[in-house]
Amino acid sequence: MLTNLRAVRTILKSNKFWIILFATIAAISVFLLVIFSFNSGTTVQIFYKDKLIDTMDLSENKTKQIKLDEGYNIIEVKDGNVFVKSADCKNQICVNSGKKSSVGSAIICAPHRLTVKITGESSADADT
């Protein structure tokens, strides 16, 4: 009987241990999820003639070439910044706009009627 009681106590103890461990893991997961969604929630939206044609994740280093009737723009995301790496537009204002990283900021290429905009929406929401 005594050994059974001890066994029960051990199980209870281990259950408590697992509950605490689970709660800790859950808390850390929620914490990481919040940080993760906060970082990856920033999306670069590419508009052509006021129409959304492409999106890029600001947390993912990537280069995209946008081909338009007017020409091309090479848009690069690097270390949380977005910038127009090169373009064949006449004024080169988009290229000279430099790096953008904050939500709400935009790079406009007027000759190509292209706008590169940083939004707080996730890329999944921006797809439609």
Ligand SMILES: [Zn+2]
């Ligand atoms: Zn341009």
